[in-house]
Amino acid sequence: MYASLGVSPAVYRYGEDVLEALKSRFEAVDAVAEHNQAKVLSAMQKNRVSAACFAATTGYGYDDMGRDTLEKVYADVFHTEAALVRPQITCGTHALAVALSANLLPGDELLSPVGAPYDTLEEVIGIRPSPCSLREYGVGYRQVDLKPDGTFDYDGIRQAINDHTKLVTIQRSKGYATRPTFSVQQIGELIAFIKSVKPGLNVMVDNCYGEFVETLEPSDVGADMTVGSLIKNPGGGLAPIGGYIVGRAECVSRCAFRLSAPGLGQEVGANLGLLPALYQGLFLAPTVVAGALKGAIFAANVYEKLGFRVVPDGTEARHDIIQAVELGSPEAMSAFCHGIQAAAPVDSYVMPEPWAMPGYDAEVIMAAGAFVQGSSIELSADGPIRPPYAVYFQGGLTWYHAKLGILLSLQKLVEKGLATLP
Numbered sequence: 337m338y339a340s341l342g343v344s345p346a347v348y349r350y351g352e353d354v355l356e357a358l359k360s361r362f363e364a365v366d367a368v369a370e371h372n373q374a375k376v377l378s379a380m381q382k383n384r385v386s387a388a389c390f391a392a393t394t395g396y397g398y399d400d401m402g403r404d405t406l407e408k409v410y411a412d413v414f415h416t417e418a419a420l421v422r423p424q425i426t427c428g429t430h431a432l433a434v435a436l437s438a439n440l441l442p443g444d445e446l447l448s449p450v451g452a453p454y455d456t457l458e459e460v461i462g463i464r465p466s467p468c469s470l471r472e473y474g475v476g477y478r479q480v481d482l483k484p485d486g487t488f489d490y491d492g493i494r495q496a497i498n499d500h501t502k503l504v505t506i507q508r509s510k511g512y513a514t515r516p517t518f519s520v521q522q523i524g525e526l527i528a529f530i531k532s533v534k535p536g537l538n539v540m541v542d543n544c545y546g547e548f549v550e551t552l553e554p555s556d557v558g559a560d561m562t563v564g565s566l567i568k569n570p571g572g573g574l575a576p577i578g579g580y581i582v583g584r585a586e587c588v589s590r591c592a593f594r595l596s597a598p599g600l601g602q603e604v605g606a607n608l609g610l611l612p613a614l615y616q617g618l619f620l621a622p623t624v625v626a627g628a629l630k631g632a633i634f635a636a637n638v639y640e641k642l643g644f645r646v647v648p649d650g651t652e653a654r655h656d657i658i659q660a661v662e663l664g665s666p667e668a669m670s671a672f673c674h675g676i677q678a679a680a681p682v683d684s685y686v687m688p689e690p691w692a693m694p695g696y697d698a699e700v701i702m703a704a705g706a707f708v709q710g711s712s713i714e715l716s717a718d719g720p721i722r723p724p725y726a727v728y729f730q731g732g733l734t735w736y737h738a739k740l741g742i743l744l745s746l747q748k749l750v751e752k753g754l755a756t757l758p
């Protein structure tokens with residue numbers, strides 16, 4: 337079957353050799369998924385999810401029981417007081433922009449103690465000028481970079497916190513950087529430090545790509561708001577749109593007023609019939625994330641053994657589903673993405689090309705043959721065309737699909753003479 341899909345016997349054999357050594361890693365991934373499956377089930381049972389929750393609502397969406405119950409389920413999964421989860425949140429950037437703008441007022445300052453935030457947030461914050469940025473509304477921004485070894489600069493952070501500091505934003509995942517992703521435990525230590533310097537500061541964690549990778553979430557270790565996208569991990573590949581914000585009731589209710597309108601808040605927002613996918617996606621998310629994680633671990637080991645730098649490396653613990661592979665040239669990025677695209681169930685016949693994606697400052701190449709446009713819990717690879725020419729590989733609704741994608745990416749590199757099998 338692999339030969340019929342375009343994988344040569346040599347590439348297949350190399351992949352099987354790499355897999356042989358990964359059995360115990362995969363067992364550990366399954367154990368986390370088992371825990372998280374129980375966590376999700378328990379939240380659904382406690383909140384008495386029923387078929388009535390799946391009914392479509394339209395118009396204002398007053399008394400939308402399915403929407404309100406889903407938000408209670410999310411609050412219980414993340415162990416928070418409140419949750420805002422709905423299709424009106426269009427993507428992760430939107431969820432983050434809502435959380436930031438709802439909880440910062442003119443004169444306040446936002447602090448990122450973990451270096452530059454994800455590319456699209458630069459315009460939200462106003463690091464790159466943009467209409468309606470926080471900066472235009474008089475919200476300041478300060479950033480403390482990580483130390484060269486990737487750890488927190490505690491002295492720098494203490495100095496950066498001042499009378500105006502109101503909200504701290506911590507990005508869990510590396511995004512388009514090659515720094516390490518933080519573990520939930522590390523995030524907890526950073527939050528404890530920040531709150532010891534200035535009690536009462538709110539901390540928001542950008543949890544994109546991190547959900548269900550560990551048994552704990554940032555909300556378990558002191559985050560006031562934890563934020564992410566439903567077309568990544570927690571949507572389980574089924575959610576066709578949406579984002580979530582979970583956290584302290586005070587912060588989340590401000591987010592609801594920002595998202596809809598002051599005075600309306602969480603009371604409006606019809607579900608438009610999308611709730612079955614949001615519920616079922618959350619139900620499947622722990623095992624979908626496990627498949628994606630196996631793909632990431634496999635990719636790291638496949639490419640590391642061929643001499644490419646990979647972040648995280650082949651043996652490191654995982655805190656998100658992203659695997660960066662530094663390929664060293666635009667041609668190798670294209671070949672890699674071509675392989676991922678060729679493995680897709682949708683649009684497998686198209687050739688990915690770099691383009692100027694909204695929100696990003698370099699051209700981005702993206703391989704995505706997804707059921708949901710741009711979904712990156714589905715098998716996908718992307719990266720900005722700039723040194724070190726790293727592709728960020730993520731997703732796979734099933735482990736077997738992720739495996740095929742990685743084998744085909746290698747196949748394309750080998751065919752172009754850009755990688756050599758041992």
Ligand SMILES: *Cc1c(COP(=O)(O)O)cnc(C)c1O
Pocket residue numbers: 427428429430454456507508509510511542544545565
């Ligand atoms: C994907 C991502 C975002 C933005 O989410 P979109 O849904 O693409 O808008 C923000 N932060 C991180 C770390 C991400 O991975």
